[in-house]
Amino acid sequence: MAETVRRTSGQTVVNDMEALRQRARELLDAGTVQVIIGYANGSNRRVRPFFARRPEDLERLILDDRCVLNLAVYLRKPEVKALGKAAVIATPPLLRSILQLAAENHYQESEAVFLALDSAGNVLELSSAEQIAGVLGSLPGSTGQDACVPSADRMPALSAGSTDRQARFAFWKQEFERCIRCYACRAACPMCYCEQCLVDSNQPQWIPVAAHSIGNLEWHISRAMHLAGRCVNCGACSEACPAGIPLNLVNQFLADRIQQEFGQKAGTSAKLDYALSVFSGSDRETFIK
Amino acid sequence: MSETRSLRKQSIPSLLEKLEQNGQRIIAPQPAGPSGTPWFTDLDRERHIDLEQMTAVSPKSGLFPVVEEILRFRKDGKQVVIEGDKVKVQPTVLFGLRPCDARGLRILESIFQEGEPDVFLRERRAATTVVAFSCTAADPDCFCTSVGGGPGDTEGSDLLLSAIDDDHFLVEIVTPKGKELVELGAGLFEPAKESEQTKVLAAVPVRFPIADVLTKLPALFNLESFWQEQSLACLGCSTCAFVCPICSCFDLEDEADLKCGSRLRCWDSCGQRLFTLHASGHNPRSVQSQRWRQRVMHKFSYLPERGRKARGSAPAEGSTSLLGCVGCGRCSRSCPVDMNLIERLTAIAESDL
Amino acid sequence: MSPENVYQPYLMRIDRAVDEAPGIRTFRLLFEDEECGKNFRFKAGQFGEYSVFGEGESTFCIASSPTRTGYIECTFRQTGRVTSALAALDEGDILGFRGPYGNVFPVDEWKGKNLLFIAGGIALPPLRCVIWNALDLRENFGDVSIIYGARSVADLVYKHELEEWGKRDDVKLMTTVDPGGETPDWKGQVGFVPHVLEKANPSSENTIALVCGPPIMIKLTLPVLAKLGFAAGDTFTTLENRMKCGFGKCGRCNVGKYYVCVDGPVFTLEQLQTMPAEF
Numbered sequence: 001m002a003e004t005v006r007r008t009s010g011q012t013v014v015n016d017m018e019a020l021r022q023r024a025r026e027l028l029d030a031g032t033v034q035v036i037i038g039y040a041n042g043s044n045r046r047v048r049p050f051f052a053r054r055p056e057d058l059e060r061l062i063l064d065d066r067c068v069l070n071l072a073v074y075l076r077k078p079e080v081k082a083l084g085k086a087a088v089i090a091t092p093p094l095l096r097s098i099l100q101l102a103a104e105n106h107y108q109e110s111e112a113v114f115l116a117l118d119s120a121g122n123v124l125e126l127s128s129a130e131q132i133a134g135v136l137g138s139l140p141g142s143t144g145q146d147a148c149v150p151s152a153d154r155m156p157a158l159s160a161g162s163t164d165r166q167a168r169f170a171f172w173k174q175e176f177e178r179c180i181r182c183y184a185c186r187a188a189c190p191m192c193y194c195e196q197c198l199v200d201s202n203q204p205q206w207i208p209v210a211a212h213s214i215g216n217l218e219w220h221i222s223r224a225m226h227l228a229g230r231c232v233n234c235g236a237c238s239e240a241c242p243a244g245i246p247l248n249l250v251n252q253f254l255a256d257r258i259q260q261e262f263g264q265k266a267g268t269s270a271k272l273d274y275a276l277s278v279f280s281g282s283d284r285e286t287f288i289k
Numbered sequence: 290m291s292e293t294r295s296l297r298k299q300s301i302p303s304l305l306e307k308l309e310q311n312g313q314r315i316i317a318p319q320p321a322g323p324s325g326t327p328w329f330t331d332l333d334r335e336r337h338i339d340l341e342q343m344t345a346v347s348p349k350s351g352l353f354p355v356v357e358e359i360l361r362f363r364k365d366g367k368q369v370v371i372e373g374d375k376v377k378v379q380p381t382v383l384f385g386l387r388p389c390d391a392r393g394l395r396i397l398e399s400i401f402q403e404g405e406p407d408v409f410l411r412e413r414r415a416a417t418t419v420v421a422f423s424c425t426a427a428d429p430d431c432f433c434t435s436v437g438g439g440p441g442d443t444e445g446s447d448l449l450l451s452a453i454d455d456d457h458f459l460v461e462i463v464t465p466k467g468k469e470l471v472e473l474g475a476g477l478f479e480p481a482k483e484s485e486q487t488k489v490l491a492a493v494p495v496r497f498p499i500a501d502v503l504t505k506l507p508a509l510f511n512l513e514s515f516w517q518e519q520s521l522a523c524l525g526c527s528t529c530a531f532v533c534p535i536c537s538c539f540d541l542e543d544e545a546d547l548k549c550g551s552r553l554r555c556w557d558s559c560g561q562r563l564f565t566l567h568a569s570g571h572n573p574r575s576v577q578s579q580r581w582r583q584r585v586m587h588k589f590s591y592l593p594e595r596g597r598k599a600r601g602s603a604p605a606e607g608s609t610s611l612l613g614c615v616g617c618g619r620c621s622r623s624c625p626v627d628m629n630l631i632e633r634l635t636a637i638a639e640s641d642l
Numbered sequence: 643m644s645p646e647n648v649y650q651p652y653l654m655r656i657d658r659a660v661d662e663a664p665g666i667r668t669f670r671l672l673f674e675d676e677e678c679g680k681n682f683r684f685k686a687g688q689f690g691e692y693s694v695f696g697e698g699e700s701t702f703c704i705a706s707s708p709t710r711t712g713y714i715e716c717t718f719r720q721t722g723r724v725t726s727a728l729a730a731l732d733e734g735d736i737l738g739f740r741g742p743y744g745n746v747f748p749v750d751e752w753k754g755k756n757l758l759f760i761a762g763g764i765a766l767p768p769l770r771c772v773i774w775n776a777l778d779l780r781e782n783f784g785d786v787s788i789i790y791g792a793r794s795v796a797d798l799v800y801k802h803e804l805e806e807w808g809k810r811d812d813v814k815l816m817t818t819v820d821p822g823g824e825t826p827d828w829k830g831q832v833g834f835v836p837h838v839l840e841k842a843n844p845s846s847e848n849t850i851a852l853v854c855g856p857p858i859m860i861k862l863t864l865p866v867l868a869k870l871g872f873a874a875g876d877t878f879t880t881l882e883n884r885m886k887c888g889f890g891k892c893g894r895c896n897v898g899k900y901y902v903c904v905d906g907p908v909f910t911l912e913q914l915q916t917m918p919a920e921f
Contacts, residue, residue, distance in 0.1 A: 044429045048627035049522045069625055073524060079517055079578060178321060178328060180346065180355055180531045180556060187526030188625050200563055202723045209542045210356040210553045240625035242345050242528045244324040359649040362695045369653055369695050369736045376647075404904060405648045405889040510918060538893030541649070541886045545696030552649065552698075559893055565884055565920075568721035571857065573883060573897070573920040583920075587896060594899045 016121040020089060021058045023115055023123045027087050028055055033113055034084025037074055039067040049074065053083065063089060063117075070236040072097040072190035075112055090114035092139050093234035095132050096267025097190040100232050102129035103272045106193055129270030136268070172250070173213070176220055178243040181211040185247050186223070188240035191230050198222055220250065228254040229275040232267030291443070294460040294471060294478040295485050296450065304474045305332065308382055311473050313418075316351055317384040318344045329383075340385050340422055345623060347534035348390050349397055351383045352413050353556075359409065359541070360552035376409055378416040382470070386421040389433045389615040391445035393534025394419060396613065399596070400537050409554075418466050422458075423451035427491040430618030432631050435499055438615050440490045451488035459485055496631045499612075501638035506590040508642050513578065515640065519633050520581035522626040523560075529584070529620035529628070530558035535613050538564070559583050585633070588613030648889060651693055651738030652678055657713060659733050662799040663792075666764060667729055668705065668717040671739065683742075684708055686749050686772045687880065687908040690741025691888050692716055694727035701885045703907070704742060705767035707774035714739070717767040717799060743888040744907050747772050747852070747878060755850050756784035760863055762835050762855030763792050766799050768880050768907075769854050773807075780812060787814040787844055791835040791859075794823030816842060836862040839870075846871035852878045864911060874912035881906050881921045897921055 024036045035053050040060040042048035047066045052058050071088050074080045088094065095114060101107035107129065114126040119140045126132050183199075186192040199207045199219055207222055208215035231251035238248045259265050261284060262275040296304070305315055309332070317338045318327035327339035329348045361372040383394075398414055401407040424431075424440035433439055443449045447467035450458040459481055462468050471478050509515060530536040540557040544550055557564060560580050566572045574580050589612060596611030614630075621629045654671035662668055673679030685708050693699040700722070706715035720729040731737060749772060757776055759769045769788075776783050788807060792798045798817065807815045818831035818838045831838050835855065851872045853863055860879060867877055883895035883902040895902035898917045909917075 042627035043621065043629040043632060046627045051521055074522075078576060079521060175322060182527045182531040182558070183561075184524070184526035184528045184625060187524040203726065205723070208544060209540065210544065210555045212356050215356075236625075240524075240526060240528070242532050242623040243328070244322045244326050244345065246323055359647065360651075364695060367735055369738075371650060371653070401891060403890070405891075406646075407648060407891065408646050537891070539886070540892070541699060543693075543696050543698045550696045552693075554649075557892070559896075565894060567882070567884055568725070569856075579920070583896070586898075587893075591896065591899045598899075 016117050016123070017061065017063060019121060019123050020063070020115055020117060021061055023125065024052065024058050024061065024087060024089075025055050027113065027115075027125075028052075028058075032085070033087040035080070035086045036061070036089065036115075037071050037080070037086050038089035039063060039069075039071075051080065051083065061089060063091070067091060068093075068235050068239045069188065070094055070097055070190045070234045072101065073188065073236075075107070076193055085112065087113040087115055090116040090126070092116075092136060092141050093232060093236075093267075094190075095126070095136050095139070096232035097234060099129055099132055099136070099268065099270050100191065100230055100266045100272070101193075102270035103266075104191075104230070104274075107270075133269050172220075173217070175245045176216040177213065178245060179211060179216040179220065180243060181209070181216070181219065182242065184240040184242060185237035188236040189227075190234070190236070191227055191232075192223075198226065220247070224250045224254055227251050229258040229262070229264070230266050231255055292462040292468070293481040293486065294462065295453075295481040296458045296460050296478055298456055298458060300477045301338075302336065304477050305336070305384070307474050307477070308470070312380060313473075314379045314381040315384055316348070316381060318342075318348075332384075338385055341426075343387065343428075343617070343619070343622070345619065346532045347393060347617065347619060348383055348386055349393065349534050349537075351381065351417060352394055352397060352410055353401070353537060355556050357409060357554045358551045359554050361549070362545075362551070363549040364545075364547070376412045378412045381413075381417045382420060383417055384420045386419060386446070387424055387617065388421055388440060388442040388444070388446065388449065389431075389438050389617040390534055391419050391421040391449075392433075392438050392442060393445070393615045393617065395445035396535050396611075396615070397537055399611075400535070400592075403595075418447045418470050419445060420448045420450065420467075420470070421446040423449060423488055424491045424493070425452050425489050427493045428618070430621040430629070430631070431491075431493050432496045432616035432618060434493045434616070435496045435631075435634075436612050436614050436616040437499070440493055441488050451490070453485050453487060453489060457485060459488055497635040497638045499634075499638075502589055502634050503593065505637055505640055505642065506586060509637060509640055510582070510586065512640075512642060516582040517578040519636065520578045520628070523577050523581050523628060524626060525560050525562060525577045525580065526625060527558035527560040528623045528625065529630075530560055531556060532619040532623045534615055534617055534619070535588070559587065581628075585637070589634070589637075649740070649887075651691070651699075651740045652682075654714075654737050654739045656731060656733050656735050656737065659731070662717060662801070663797045665720045665729075666717065666797075666799055667720070668715055668799075669728075669731075669737075670706075670713050670715050671737070672713050674736065679712055682711075682714075684714070685742070685746035686775045687747040687768065688742035688744050689888070689903075689907060690714075690716070690739050690743060691885075692718075692724075692728065693738035693740075694724055694731065695736075695738060697727040698724045699738070699740070699886070700724035700728065701888065703768040703771065703880070705770050707771055707778060709775055709778035717764070717770075719764050740888060743903055745905060747908050749775055752776075752850055753782045754784060755848055756845075757786050758844055758849050758851045759786075759788040759790075760835060760839060760851065760853045760855070760867075761788075761790045762859040763797060764799065765854035765856065765859075765882075766790055769852055770800060770803070772852060777810075777813070784848065785814065786812065787816075787842075789816045789818070789835060789839055789842065791818040791820070791831075791833075791838065792823070793820050795819055795825045795828055797823070834862070835859050836866050839863060840866050844870065846873075846876075850876050850878065854880055867911075874915060875910050877911040878908060879911070879914070880908055883921055 027033045038061045039047045040050035110127045116124045207218045235248045238246050258275050315332040321328035327344045363370045401410040443463045447464045449461040453459045538557045540555045542553050565574050592613040593611045653674040656669050657672045658670040660668040689703040691699040702716045702718050704714050705717045761769045807813045824832050881902045885895045885903050886892040888903050890901040890904040897920045
């Protein structure tokens with residue numbers, strides 16, 4: 001099995017960081033926003049989310065291929081909301097999340113401002129889902145696999161195209177054995193916004209809480225099903241997992257199937273119906289015979 | 290120094306084989322998953338033990354499993370029968386720990402044995418021999434020396450192996466159990482010569498004054514803005530607690546069908562919102578900053594204070610023996626948002642409240 | 643499992659089940675193993691973990707008095723998974739009980755003192771244990787006064803005992819319901835517990851106050867007690883933090899340096915004032 005490249009050295013540094021900082025400074029100065037949510041260099045060659053509230057903080061903003069954590073999760077965190085309106089340094093995966101959140105009525109127009117760089121190095125200031133959908137396809141890095149995210153390309157046996165179910169199942173069984181049920185995948189996922197997660201519902205106890213084989217399998221299968229047609233493959237779950245389980249591959253598998261079956265892809269439009277709950281005359285109904 | 294021996298590095302596989310033949314279960318750090326990060330698991334056929342990289346998760350599951358059955362019951366009509374087996378433990382060698390990990394197991398033991406002793410942990414520890422290796426390298430997340438440990442610390446180990454050159458380990462026999470293990474491996478261990486007593490140890494600088502952390506925490510408690518700022522990025526994901534060698538909060542859960550079932554003890558974390566949520570909807574720690582504060586206070590204020598009370602001794606200023614932290618740095622390495630613990634403890638030590 | 647397994651519960655048979663109020667039940671429990679029952683001792687204020695096998699455990703105080711041996715009683719409100727399963731049990735059914743856990747009300751130290759009990763809603767059970775303890779040793783105490791309120795008449799628990807206490811001339815009982823919660827034939831007060839307490843204006847002289855109720859009631863009652871001159875060291879309450887193990891290991895009920903399950907659940911107001919407000 002090919003090795004998955006996880007944290008890389010941070011070489012694709014965005015040259016136009018200064019332009020981003022400048023626009024962020026203008027937004028702070030004008031009082032349009034009270035906080036810029038972005039990334040900064042962290043400890044021991046890591047990056048960390050960064051909340052710039054004063055113009056002098058902006059020097060610390062960075063953007064490179066280590067910035068995998070999906071900052072969209074902070075738009076729902078009460079302590080961050082309390083800081084005021086936010087501008088978010090946006091990567092394509094984050095913008096995909098915002099589109100999907102908007103499709104699910106979990107992002108309201110102009111709730112935040114997103115600052116992205118186009119391929120010419122111009123700063124784009126996006127706020128509505130419509131604006132995001134309009135430019136997303138043309139942003140650098142918006143197509144293809146993000147460097148740090150585990151990729152099915154590197155694990156052919158696991159791609160949706162592979163028919164070797166037994167090999168796939170054996171792989172996942174082994175991976176899920178290491179799950180310690182910390183739920184970091186859920187915490188890092190912008191789409192896991194439920195007030196009460198299924199696994200925390202105990203009347204009835206749908207999913208075993210215990211981190212044994214069955215419990216882990218049920219948890220990850222249930223989570224994947226709840227993300228089917230909703231996951232935008234940002235990879236934050238895999239990045240957050242302390243056990244290094246390439247969780248996003250499970251979601252990606254289902255995303256591919258949804259695209260095959262229903263012709264739609266999460267994170268491409270704010271006007272997507274939920275594929276698994278909406279009936280369309282053109283749906284292929286091979287299961288009704 | 291305790292009684293010593295010398296062991297050739299190339300003898301390690303033979304030693305493991307002898308231990309297995311003797312019926313010992315061996316748990317050691319081995320590569321797992323696509324990333325190949327070492328993970329404490331039963332020794333597999335490939336026997337590739339990774340003593341270089343630190344495991345993502347501590348070896349605490351060796352004594353305190355992620356899930357443990359603490360009760361089994363059978364229902365028959367209106368009758369309930371609690372099944373009366375003994376705690377099942379197998380003689381086990383926890384192999385390839387770091388000194389901080391071994392020290393963590395000792396603290397874990399004291400938490401579980403205070404007050405009502407926990408028979409599961411006690412039996413498991415009694416059947417376990419801890420073989421640790423001194424650290425010859427450390428990374429910037431390591432801070433064992435700031436919290437009372439060190440790269441060659443013997444606390445919590447039964448045997449401590451330290452590199453003395455490229456081919457040899459100095460073996461320190463710390464406990465009688467360690468001695469038994471040396472006897473099982475008779476023929477492999479040699480007397481350590483005078484020249485073989487100097488351990489090669491990593492330099493781990495003291496990163497912050499722990500005494501200041503301990504004295505400043507109680508007054509910092511009420512400074513809510515301080516905790517909010519420290520935990521602004523916190524996702525409440527609990528990775529820190531799950532990788533920690535000492536975090537021991539747990540949940541009790543029943544699993545049963547109509548006839549029989551069991552009660553399970555499962556790892557849990559004070560970082561989770563549901564941890565303290567009352568059935569009424571009231572939550573004593575309703576926001577993440579309070580839960581982060583709880584994590585820090587519990588490790589660096591409450592545990593030391595309780596420990597002193599339990600031992601009936603006067604508060605020893607800056608005493609580190611009862612801390613809920615051994616400075617392994619795993620929480621800092623695993624945190625998806627880089628909430629570095631050294632940084633945060635330094636900020637506490639430097640606070641001027 | 644071995645007898646030293648601290649998680650192993652006693653098997654208890656429900657001897658009597660009483661519906662107290664909507665969603666609230668009381669069980670009288672007998673030890674299946676008579677020997678265990680004979681040797682079982684507890685003191686007022688202690689609690690236990692009650693379990694339905696297959697559903698889990700839930701924490702309630704022992705609501706009966708330690709002066710009445712051979713059985714224990716618990717009163718609970720049906721709220722979550724375990725209490726719903728408990729509520730579905732009936733006389734003759736078996737449940738699990740671990741305990742007694744926690745510290746105690748220092749009833750022995752209160753000889754010659756007046757006792758003032760103040761309770762709201764479902765929080766009467768921990769005080770009911772002390773009330774019967776005191777009434778069974780009536781000569782040891784001065785005045786015994788009880789102020790008990792609930793949202794409505796239907797929500798009052800231990801209705802028969804309230805009647806009994808009301809008839810006794812060695813107990814001063816005041817019951818109250820929230821405005822709107824009264825029935826046409828309601829003879830008690832109408833108003834919130836703190837107001838009723840203020841109006842009753844009890845003397846703090848040589849008196850211990852015991853307060854149990856919902857957080858909002860406690861919050862509004864404590865200032866009234868202070869105004870009446872009750873010292874913080876003579877004002878007692880119990881904390882109801884969430885618990886799992888009951889013996890200071892699982893970490894849930896940790897408040898400051900205390901574990902409510904080991905160092906509590908009984909605390910004086912004086913202690914509470916030194917603790918983080920995480921309860």
